[in-house]
Amino acid sequence: xxxxxxxxxxxxxxxxxxxxxxxxxxxxxxxxxxxxxxxxxxxxxxxxxxxxxxxxxxxxxxxxxxxxxxxxxxxxxxxxxxxxxxxxxxxxxxxxxxxxxxxxxxxxxxxxx
Amino acid sequence: xxxxxxxxxxxxxxxxxxxxxxxxxxxxxxxxxxxxxxxxxxxxxxxxxxxxxxxxxxxxxxxxxxxxxxxxxxxxxxxxxxxxxxxxxxxxxxxxxxxxxxxxxxxxxxxxxxxxxxxxxxxxxxxxxxxxxxxxxxxxxxxxxxxxxxxxxxxxxxxxxxxxxxxxxxxxxxxxxxxxxxxxxxxxxxxxxxxxxxxxxxxxxxxxxxxxxxxxxxxxxxxxxxxxxxxxxxxxxxxxxxxxxxxxxxxxxxxxxxxxxxxxxxxxxxxxxxxxxxxxxxxxxxxxxxxxxxxxxxxxxxxxxxxxxxxxxxxxxxxxxxxxxxxxxxxxxxxxxxxxxxxxxxxxxxxxxxxxxxxxxxxxxxxxxxxxxxxxxxxxxxxxxxxxxxxxxxxxxxxxxxxxxxxxxxxxxxxxxxxxxxxxxxxxxxxxxxxxxxxxxxxxxxxxxxxxxxxxxxxxxxxxxxxxxxxxxxxxxxxxxxxxxxxxxxxxxxxxxxxxxxxxxxxxx
Numbered sequence: 001x002x003x004x005x006x007x008x009x010x011x012x013x014x015x016x017x018x019x020x021x022x023x024x025x026x027x028x029x030x031x032x033x034x035x036x037x038x039x040x041x042x043x044x045x046x047x048x049x050x051x052x053x054x055x056x057x058x059x060x061x062x063x064x065x066x067x068x069x070x071x072x073x074x075x076x077x078x079x080x081x082x083x084x085x086x087x088x089x090x091x092x093x094x095x096x097x098x099x100x101x102x103x104x105x106x107x108x109x110x111x112x113x
Numbered sequence: 114x115x116x117x118x119x120x121x122x123x124x125x126x127x128x129x130x131x132x133x134x135x136x137x138x139x140x141x142x143x144x145x146x147x148x149x150x151x152x153x154x155x156x157x158x159x160x161x162x163x164x165x166x167x168x169x170x171x172x173x174x175x176x177x178x179x180x181x182x183x184x185x186x187x188x189x190x191x192x193x194x195x196x197x198x199x200x201x202x203x204x205x206x207x208x209x210x211x212x213x214x215x216x217x218x219x220x221x222x223x224x225x226x227x228x229x230x231x232x233x234x235x236x237x238x239x240x241x242x243x244x245x246x247x248x249x250x251x252x253x254x255x256x257x258x259x260x261x262x263x264x265x266x267x268x269x270x271x272x273x274x275x276x277x278x279x280x281x282x283x284x285x286x287x288x289x290x291x292x293x294x295x296x297x298x299x300x301x302x303x304x305x306x307x308x309x310x311x312x313x314x315x316x317x318x319x320x321x322x323x324x325x326x327x328x329x330x331x332x333x334x335x336x337x338x339x340x341x342x343x344x345x346x347x348x349x350x351x352x353x354x355x356x357x358x359x360x361x362x363x364x365x366x367x368x369x370x371x372x373x374x375x376x377x378x379x380x381x382x383x384x385x386x387x388x389x390x391x392x393x394x395x396x397x398x399x400x401x402x403x404x405x406x407x408x409x410x411x412x413x414x415x416x417x418x419x420x421x422x423x424x425x426x427x428x429x430x431x432x433x434x435x436x437x438x439x440x441x442x443x444x445x446x447x448x449x450x451x452x453x454x455x456x457x458x459x460x461x462x463x464x465x466x467x468x469x470x471x472x473x474x475x476x477x478x479x480x481x482x483x484x485x486x487x488x489x490x491x492x493x494x495x496x497x498x499x500x501x502x503x504x505x506x507x508x509x510x511x512x513x514x515x516x517x518x519x520x521x522x523x524x525x526x527x528x529x530x531x532x533x534x535x536x537x538x539x540x541x542x543x544x545x546x547x548x549x550x551x552x553x554x555x556x557x558x559x560x561x562x563x564x565x566x567x568x569x570x571x572x573x574x575x576x577x578x579x580x581x582x583x584x585x586x587x588x589x590x591x592x593x594x595x596x597x598x599x600x601x602x603x604x605x606x607x608x609x610x611x612x613x614x615x616x617x618x619x620x621x622x
Contacts, residue, residue: 028276032280032283039286039287039290042287042290045290047294072286075242079246083279086256087272087275087276091272093260094268094271094272097263097264098265103269103273103276
């Protein structure tokens with residue numbers, strides 16, 4: 001399970017970093033979304049990987065998993081969801097105003113050069 | 114428990130929805146509410162200053178959950194000083210904005226209040242996940258303010274600004290996760306206790322996390338090599354917003370001061386003074402690059418942006434020395450550079466509005482309305498920003514030079530500081546003489562200013578008066594800042610105030 005989780009985080013991060021370095025806003029937005037997924041998984045792992053343990057007090061529990069990272073991940077999900085919405089709207093507005101979805105606002109004629 | 118501490122967060126948090134819902138269609142009503150809120154914030158900040166001025170640290174446990182389990186707000190001299198600066202700057206900027214630029218788009222005042230809530234929260238919190246949340250609050254408000262009024266160049270710069278800050282937020286979360294995974298706490302005071310006890314095998318993870326966090330704060334503070342967002346953002350943002358953003362770079366500087374002295378300072382064992390070897394070279398390069406940018410700028414707004422970068426470099430040089438004397442100098446320079454940076458953006462905007470077609474480009478063009486008045490304001494602002502006597506920039510620079518005398522390489526710091534001052538003086542001198550002096554010789558005249566600008570001029574006057582005030586009261590002020598710096602370095606006092614005095618003797622942990 002450790003290998004599965006860490007490789008998933010690594011792949012998501014690598015794909016995210018590759019995408020945010022692209023010149024168009026759409027891949028950049030996707031890259032930021034992938035990075036935020038990777039971060040959420042990473043935060044989840046900071047409480048150590050535990051199977052079948054409750055996060056809150058239970059009379060019959062043999063042990064507990066750390067509840068705090070789960071709360072952090074919830075907060076992070078809400079914030080990154082909101083932020084993704086914001087950047088989508090901003091990117092669309094920039095596309096409409098500049099006539100180009102290039103992050104530096106270059107027009108289509110310069111694309112293939 | 115003293116409830117006044119949370120007022121700087123709650124007041125704008127209540128005011129912003131009221132502005133959003135009740136005063137949506139009525140500009141006059143929105144302005145009245147907004148100004149009233151800012152005046153009240155200034156009053157609260159002054160009251161809090163009175164409260165902490167005798168050196169006590171006041172804490173506020175939200176929901177009465179005992180720290181380190183609950184979130185805690187901490188008001189000490191440093192955080193209250195920052196609150197006071199924010200409130201003062203916000204009031205002046207708001208006066209400038211209600212002179213017309215708040216009408217260029219919608220919801221300016223609501224976003225402005227949310228921005229203040231985020232900034233105040235970041236200064237008050239004693240918990241670094243909460244710090245992340247307040248960072249997001251201030252950032253999401255700043256995204257809205259940044260593109261206020263719209264326009265192609267502004268939205269393009271806005272997208273870049275949002276993207277870089279989202280990357281910053283991602284790094285922040287990763288860093289917080291790394292630190293939590295080895296320290297098991299998110300409370301800054303609790304972290305300060307646990308850092309020295311971290312096992313040698315976990316040190317790498319802890320220090321990587323702490324340095325990633327430093328990188329995030331450096332993005333906020335626009336330090337080289339992560340400064341690229343600043344010139345585009347500030348030069349394209351509406352003037353009052355750019356002026357308010359002058360405090361946002363200081364949020365990064367504040368976080369560096371707070372966390373890297375408290376948790377990674379003298380008592381941190383293997384991780385002690387973790388930030389210093391990275392911060393000092395970066396700050397020196399930032400200073401050089403910023404002031405070179407001042408020399409190379411083609412527009413007044415650009416010049417002001419690079420002046421802000423240069424001043425952040427200067428500020429962080431002083432912080433990176435990590436001594437009480439250098440911190441006191443840094444705090445003085447922080448107060449000064451916030452006011453001087455903000456007023457430059459406001460002046461650039463007034464000049465730009467009076468020169469249709471030329472805007473704020475540094476070109477020789479015909480005379481424009483109120484030329485001598487704006488020239489005078491720019492002259493005073495430039496003296497302050499470049500650090501010439503007799504204004505506050507000079508005193509700030511002198512204090513930093515004095516504090517750098519006992520550092521490891523005083524020759525390098527002194528020569529760079531003085532050389533970059535020369536660059537800044539040449540840059541500002543060239544800009545001022547082109548815009549104001551040579552233009553008087555040109556035939557013709559730009560049309561008179563379309564609107565009445567009294568409030569804008571009052572706002573500029575207030576900020577300049579702030580700089581003069583910093584100079585006149587430099588004596589008592591530096592005494593107060595010395596005490597502030599000593600309180601920041603007395604980390605034990607902070608930890609006891611937050612966690613109770615049994616903790617350090619190994620009581621409850």
